[in-house]
Amino acid sequence: MAHSADTAHVTRRDFLLVASSTAAAVGGAIALWPFIDQMNPAADTLALKEVEFDLAPIVAGQIVTIEWQKKPVFIRRRTPEEVASAEGAALADMKDPQADKDRVQKAEWLILVATCTHLGCIPSNLFKGEFGGWLCPCHGSHYDTSGRIRKGPAPKNLEVPPYQFLSDTKVLIGAAPKPTAPAEHG
Amino acid sequence: MAHGTYSYQPKNAFTKWLDSRLPILRLMDETMLQFPTPKNLNYWYTFGGILTFMLVLQILTGVVLAMHYVPHETMAFDSVERIMRDVNYGWLLRYLHSNGASMFFIAVYLHIFRGLYYGSYKAPREVLWLLGIVIYLLMMATGFLGYTLPWGQMSFWGATVITNFFSAIPFVGEAVTQWLWGSFAVDNSTLQRFFSLHYLLPFVIAGVVVLHIWALHVPGNNNPLGIDVKGAADTVAFHPYYTTKDLFALVVFIMVMCYFVFFNPNFLGHADNYIPANRLVTPPHIVPEWYYLPLYAVLRSVPDKLIGVLLMFGAILVWAFLPWLDRSSVRSYKFRPVSRQLFFILLIVTWILGMLGAQSVDGDFEFYFGLVLPISKLFLSQICTIYYFLHFLVITPLVSMNEKALPVPESIATAVLAKNSSAPKARTTG
Numbered sequence: 154m155a156h157s158a159d160t161a162h163v164t165r166r167d168f169l170l171v172a173s174s175t176a177a178a179v180g181g182a183i184a185l186w187p188f189i190d191q192m193n194p195a196a197d198t199l200a201l202k203e204v205e206f207d208l209a210p211i212v213a214g215q216i217v218t219i220e221w222q223k224k225p226v227f228i229r230r231r232t233p234e235e236v237a238s239a240e241g242a243a244l245a246d247m248k249d250p251q252a253d254k255d256r257v258q259k260a261e262w263l264i265l266v267a268t269c270t271h272l273g274c275i276p277s278n279l280f281k282g283e284f285g286g287w288l289c290p291c292h293g294s295h296y297d298t299s300g301r302i303r304k305g306p307a308p309k310n311l312e313v314p315p316y317q318f319l320s321d322t323k324v325l326i327g328a329a330p331k332p333t334a335p336a337e338h339g
Numbered sequence: 340m341a342h343g344t345y346s347y348q349p350k351n352a353f354t355k356w357l358d359s360r361l362p363i364l365r366l367m368d369e370t371m372l373q374f375p376t377p378k379n380l381n382y383w384y385t386f387g388g389i390l391t392f393m394l395v396l397q398i399l400t401g402v403v404l405a406m407h408y409v410p411h412e413t414m415a416f417d418s419v420e421r422i423m424r425d426v427n428y429g430w431l432l433r434y435l436h437s438n439g440a441s442m443f444f445i446a447v448y449l450h451i452f453r454g455l456y457y458g459s460y461k462a463p464r465e466v467l468w469l470l471g472i473v474i475y476l477l478m479m480a481t482g483f484l485g486y487t488l489p490w491g492q493m494s495f496w497g498a499t500v501i502t503n504f505f506s507a508i509p510f511v512g513e514a515v516t517q518w519l520w521g522s523f524a525v526d527n528s529t530l531q532r533f534f535s536l537h538y539l540l541p542f543v544i545a546g547v548v549v550l551h552i553w554a555l556h557v558p559g560n561n562n563p564l565g566i567d568v569k570g571a572a573d574t575v576a577f578h579p580y581y582t583t584k585d586l587f588a589l590v591v592f593i594m595v596m597c598y599f600v601f602f603n604p605n606f607l608g609h610a611d612n613y614i615p616a617n618r619l620v621t622p623p624h625i626v627p628e629w630y631y632l633p634l635y636a637v638l639r640s641v642p643d644k645l646i647g648v649l650l651m652f653g654a655i656l657v658w659a660f661l662p663w664l665d666r667s668s669v670r671s672y673k674f675r676p677v678s679r680q681l682f683f684i685l686l687i688v689t690w691i692l693g694m695l696g697a698q699s700v701d702g703d704f705e706f707y708f709g710l711v712l713p714i715s716k717l718f719l720s721q722i723c724t725i726y727y728f729l730h731f732l733v734i735t736p737l738v739s740m741n742e743k744a745l746p747v748p749e750s751i752a753t754a755v756l757a758k759n760s761s762a763p764k765a766r767t768t769g
Contacts, residue, residue: 192521223522272503273502274496290621290699292700
């Protein structure tokens with residue numbers, strides 16, 4: 154309204170029209186929200202938060218797949234060679250560089266969400282790929298023994314879920330790690 | 340109705356009464372019976388009618404299948420097996436529906452390529468073409484949602500891969516995928532909403548089809564010569580000339596469908612989908628339904644998730660710009676020698692992309708007859724993807740601006756008459 158002549162033409166009717174159509178638009182948008190939000194995970198789905206797992210039967214070199222929040226999770230008891238190769242890998246070559254020690258709480262135990270970060274397939278336990286970790290059969294992503302993406306279309310490393318060790322042989326997946334837990338490496 | 344010289348005359352007291360209140364008989368008469376149609380349409384123009392039939396068939400078989408199907412993760416697979424084994428004619432209805440989807444896509448691809456070849460996308464039919472793209476996208480969505488419902492291994496993992504496309508969206512990708520799933524992975528909540536939407540979308544398609552036919556009836560049909568209708572001599576009434584032609588083509592088409600339904604019902608499917616969904620085991624080789632294969636190859640050609648997904652959607656959206664990328668004043672590729680050859684090259688490239696989409700990622704290209712060509716699949720899919728986009732974005736504008744078109748006939752009527760006057764001569768020499 155640069156010109157005072159224009160403002161003279163703005164009537165009470167114009168104001169009411171703008172105000173009421175704005176109220177209708179905002180109200181309509183708010184009324185739409187329940188129809189959108191109903192598709193988000195429901196309360197019972199969100200309740201499937203934590204899973205406890207007994208590590209004792211797993212031998213070195215073995216990979217176990219369990220289910221957490223309807224997602225597969227790998228629990229891998231790494232051999233010393235696998236740990237060494239994970240810790241020794243040069244970060245500079247990586248697409249999503251992250252040190253191995255930032256991805257494990259105990260070097261022996263690698264716990265990962267087993268969902269390829271490309272399009273959600275489960276990387277293969279049988280075909281370990283060029284870096285000794287996992288090969289995703291769908292579109293050929295290679296992960297190393299720390300679950301880091303090393304080759305192929307996946308953009309990120311396999312996700313590390315929140316977990317805490319309840320004892321030496323018991324792990325609770327879905328729970329935030331205890332802040333006081335001493336870091337044990339090697 | 341630009342060239343109509345006809346008019347609807349209600350014949351009895353009831354139709355006169357109705358015509359002044361709801362002129363529905365007039366509408367049907369004008370659009371389906373008397374509608375003036377170019378007299379030179381060939382059999383490539385019968386797929387519109389065939390597609391309408393297929394939509395009705397899919398809705399009918401779908402509605403009755405929904406009377407027996409249970410959209411729940413613990414019961415979906417078994418309910419489909421019950422349809423196959425116990426429900427009266429359940430096997431027939433399901434095989435009609437699953438093979439019907441494939442036949443629907445065969446028809447739509449022929450329909451689209453016919454539109455490309457005869458320049459049907461060009462002015463004044465741009466809106467018709469755009470509505471066709473909308474229908475095709477809705478068909479892709481409906482086909483994908485339907486493939487999820489039997490809840491076999493391919494259903495589950497296909498759903499996982501496709502919904503994960505949305506995780507490529509920066510920042511909100513994860514929230515969007517969880518919203519789509521209603522969970523942290525593909526889940527029962529996903530199956531139930533997919534069933535709801537699979538039932539809804541065909542009716543949305545039907546609505547857009549009405550708009551598509553409306554947009555067809557304003558300028559009228561294009562034709563193999565790609566020239567405008569100039570007068571009544573160029574047209575015939577839709578009925579009985581094209582109703583008969585469409586019906587004949589439909590019968591032949593249904594015979595092809597019957598071969599698949601009765602003699603090879605699982606040829607176009609994948610054996611792994613007869614294994615119940617297992618969220619802890621990914622099948623060694625996930626392949627989408629055949630009608631998505633070229634797009635799947637485009638997706639896999641790029642070692643970057645976001646770009647791969649964008650290119651895949653871009654491969655269809657690029658069609659939307661074609662009416663403006665093609666600068667030629669001649670519609671039909673019949674009279675555009677260079678465009679004509681490029682059209683067939685595009686067909687071959689798309690076919691190769693489809694073959695690549697069906698093969699595993701690594702290794703060399705597997706040609707037919709067990710022949711492996713010494714070219715890596717990844718490299719070949721990149722070449723083909725680049726060519727596909729170049730065809731639309733660079734080659735088409737450049738060629739259409741510089742190409743010297745062949746002489747175009749004066750009118751449809753003269754072209755048809757010239758063809759017919761030479762026919763008896765051919766008969767006597769033959």
